[in-house]
Amino acid sequence: xxxxxxxxxxxxxxxxxxxxxxxxxxxxxxxxxxxxxxxxxxxxxxxxxxxxxxxxxxxxxxxxxxxxxxxxxxxxxxxxxxxxxxxxxxxxxxxxxxxxxxxxxxxxxxxxxxxxxxxxxxxxxxxxxxxxxxxxxxxxxxxxxxxxxxxxxxxxxxxxxxxxxxxxxxxxxxxxxxxxxxxxxxxxxxxxxxxxxxxxxxxxxxxxxxxxxxxxxxxxxxxxxxxxxxxxxxxxxxxxxxxxxxxxxxxxxxxxxxxxxxxxxxxxxxxxxxxxxxxxxxxxxxxxxxxxxxxxxxxxxxxxxxxxxxxxxxxxxxxx
Amino acid sequence: xxxxxxxxxxxxxxxxxxxxxxxxxxxxxxxxxxxxxxxxxxxxxxxxxxxxxxxxxxxxxxxxxxxxxxxxxxxxxxxxxxxxxxxxxxxxxxxxxxxxxxxxxxxxxxxxxxxxxxxxxxxxxxxxxxxxxxxxxxxxxxxxxxxxxxxxxxxxxxxxxxxxxxxxxxxxxxxxxxxxxxxxxxxxxxxxxxxxxxxxxxxxxxxxxxxxxxxxxxxxxxxxxxxxxxxxxxxxxxxxxxxxxxxxxxxxxxxxxxxxxxxxxxxxxxxxxxx
Numbered sequence: 001x002x003x004x005x006x007x008x009x010x011x012x013x014x015x016x017x018x019x020x021x022x023x024x025x026x027x028x029x030x031x032x033x034x035x036x037x038x039x040x041x042x043x044x045x046x047x048x049x050x051x052x053x054x055x056x057x058x059x060x061x062x063x064x065x066x067x068x069x070x071x072x073x074x075x076x077x078x079x080x081x082x083x084x085x086x087x088x089x090x091x092x093x094x095x096x097x098x099x100x101x102x103x104x105x106x107x108x109x110x111x112x113x114x115x116x117x118x119x120x121x122x123x124x125x126x127x128x129x130x131x132x133x134x135x136x137x138x139x140x141x142x143x144x145x146x147x148x149x150x151x152x153x154x155x156x157x158x159x160x161x162x163x164x165x166x167x168x169x170x171x172x173x174x175x176x177x178x179x180x181x182x183x184x185x186x187x188x189x190x191x192x193x194x195x196x197x198x199x200x201x202x203x204x205x206x207x208x209x210x211x212x213x214x215x216x217x218x219x220x221x222x223x224x225x226x227x228x229x230x231x232x233x234x235x236x237x238x239x240x241x242x243x244x245x246x247x248x249x250x251x252x253x254x255x256x257x258x259x260x261x262x263x264x265x266x267x268x269x270x271x272x273x274x275x276x277x278x279x280x281x282x283x284x285x286x287x288x289x290x291x292x293x294x295x296x297x298x299x300x301x302x303x304x305x306x307x308x309x310x311x312x313x314x315x316x317x318x319x320x
Numbered sequence: 321x322x323x324x325x326x327x328x329x330x331x332x333x334x335x336x337x338x339x340x341x342x343x344x345x346x347x348x349x350x351x352x353x354x355x356x357x358x359x360x361x362x363x364x365x366x367x368x369x370x371x372x373x374x375x376x377x378x379x380x381x382x383x384x385x386x387x388x389x390x391x392x393x394x395x396x397x398x399x400x401x402x403x404x405x406x407x408x409x410x411x412x413x414x415x416x417x418x419x420x421x422x423x424x425x426x427x428x429x430x431x432x433x434x435x436x437x438x439x440x441x442x443x444x445x446x447x448x449x450x451x452x453x454x455x456x457x458x459x460x461x462x463x464x465x466x467x468x469x470x471x472x473x474x475x476x477x478x479x480x481x482x483x484x485x486x487x488x489x490x491x492x493x494x495x496x497x498x499x500x501x502x503x504x505x506x507x508x509x510x511x512x513x514x515x516x517x518x519x520x521x522x523x524x525x526x527x528x529x530x531x532x533x534x535x536x537x538x539x540x541x542x543x544x545x546x547x548x549x550x551x552x553x554x555x556x557x558x559x560x561x562x563x564x565x566x567x568x569x570x571x572x573x574x575x576x577x578x579x580x581x582x583x584x585x586x587x588x589x590x591x592x593x594x595x
Binding site: 024045046048050051053055056058059060061062063064065066067068069071086087090091094095096 | 437
């Protein structure tokens, strides 16, 4: 079953708008595209469109936060993060203001709009900013949980969503704890660490691997920062190899975060299922995933390679 | 507000003292921006001593008027004023400015310095933040005002005009922006480097209430602020004709003193002129 991120955002903002009287939505002329027109109609005094001006959106959100309100700056990832990045850095991250940046359209899953609208570097950018918490929602239900966790957290948060529908990972209300990953499947042969809509694909890959007697552990790393080091180190110790899976460049995103941790604390073979260092293009999302290497079979191939590297390490160790 | 002669004299004396404090900071630290700090002294003195609703003992008071130094490199002027009205000890000015572990960063920092309402330094952002603050006041039903100081070179930044349209569209009449027209930007005269003329017409065409004054003349500044307060439905831009390096003859209109600190001889001479 598939559910839409943007419908989830629409419904979450509506209900959280009731729950949090300090919540204010700021958007750059994207209310229709983000499906937050309902919020605008229900809470007109807490909805601000700044027109097509993303830098202004970030400054306005920062100013709102200084008065004690909780602004949610919402746009496509390209325009929420990449265009006004310096403003985010100096007007939100540095003064550590309580702004939530919520972006749809993360990754090449954007599809036909092409490379100009496919944010494939946003996680790397946002991870690099001190003070920021970086979240990625896997599906519709997690979108709501992540948004609530972001509102509860005091400090700047970036929440990345996909563009369209995602395969359902969570079927019932879940708790979202910042800094705690979700262990979705146990196994001791290899660990698949995924985020966003790629989590569902990692689960499918684990099912396929089970058919060939490979027990894959699956972790939804929905919080890239702070990273759940404990669950990753335990997985590294117990499974001995890892595959990271993300709709993002292989530079600086989930794969980067995991590698940075493991290289310091418990090095094991890590394979990355991610975009190579290049831009995407127009096309249906599934065709793009095929061309750019983000399918279930790519995850399976990466898992096999990681396990091969692990066993050759063991072999070399025993020969010595 | 009618300003009488005695009061104006007191403000002028205060401005001279603030200039001495700024000179002291920048000379001692051998770092900081003198020229642009001197051009906004009267604006800051008029705001902090006569205009703004503030409580230095309670810098986070929700009902306070807000101030944003969008041209953040002129922090020395703001620090000298904040210390003088009692936000922090005056000793910070010489012991802490631009020093490691210091409370007074090179550019304003709302986390480190009491009395700073918004961090700034990267040009062009402050007016958007002012809009956010004004929206905040409107949403929360508070009547505080928001004052911003913007450099003339800074108006090259596109974001200034993004914010200008937002403030006008939403009728954010609690915003008063001072545009410091000292005529010099980093590389040279604004007229040569990047002319923004006609400046007043630009703000008017963005549907702002525009007032043009001499930015070193207290009665004119105070009268303009009064007019700004009466503006309903329009934010106000007070275009201030100023002199970069104002108050020290050999620094006035000299690009050299944008970011170069004075040497000992220059310092002594400047101090003499400001005494």
